[in-house]
Amino acid sequence: MPVVTVKSAQVEEKLIPSSGKIMRSQTVGLELGNGFSLPFRVGLGQRPAYQPGEYDIDPKSFGLSAYGDLTLGKYVDLVPVGAAKPAAAKP
Template sequence: MPICCVKTAQVEEELNNKTKTIMRSQTVGLDLGNGFELPFRVGLGSRPAYTPGEYDIDPKSFALGPFGDLTLKRYVDLVPLSHKAVPAKG
C-alpha cells in the first residue's frame, strides 16, 4: 500500500498573479514500497499544515475524469495511518 510521508510541516506559499491570492501547499513523498519516494504537492488552501508522519490518501480525494479515468481532486486530504497496537505480553 502506498504511504504518504510528511517530513516537515513547512508550507510553501506562491502568489497567483492573476487572482492576487496566495496558494499554499506542502511537499509530501509518496512511498510506493520500492524504497523510493515520489514527491508531490498537497494543496492546503486555508487549512493548517500536516504534521510530520505517515498518512494515507483519503478516499474522498479520488474522482473520475471526463473519460472515466481515476484522478485526484484539486485538494487532496491525508488521513494519519493508525499503527496497530503491540499486543501486551503476559
Template sequence: MPNVIVKTAQVDETINQKSGAIIRSQTAGLDLGNGFHLPFRVGLGKRPAYPAGNYDIDPKSFALNGYGDLTLGRYVDLVSVDHKPAPAGK
C-alpha cells in the same frame, strides 16, 4: 495503499500572478514500496499544515474525470496512520 510521508509541517506560499491569490501547499513523498519517494505537493487552501508523519490518501480524494479515468481531486486529503482514533466511549 501507498504510504505518504510528510517530513515537515513547513508550508510553501506562492502568489498567483493573475489573481493575486496566495497558494498554500506542503511537500510530501509517496512511498511506492521500492525504496524511493516520489515528491508531490499537497494543496492546503486555508486548511492547516499536516504535521510530520505517515499518512494514507483519504479515499474521498479520488474521483473520475469526464472520460471515466481515475484522478485525484484538487485537494488531496491525508489520513494519519501514526495516530489511531480513540476508542468509542472514552
C-alpha cells in the same frame, strides 16, 4: 496501500499576481514500496499544514475523469496511518 510521508510541516506560499491570491501547498512523498518515494504537492487552501508522519490518502480525494480515468481532487486529504476508519455501510 501506498503510504504518504510528511517530513516537514513547512508550507510553501506562491502569490498569483493576476488574482492577488496566495496558493498554499506542502511537499510530501508517496512511498512506492521499493525504497523510493515520489514527491508531490498537497494543496492546503486555508487548512493548517500536515505535521510530520505517515498518512493514507483519504478515499474521498479520488474521482473519475469524463473518460473514466482515476484522478485526484484539487485538494488531497490525508488521514494519519492508524486513524479510525469509518465503518463500512451494511447492505
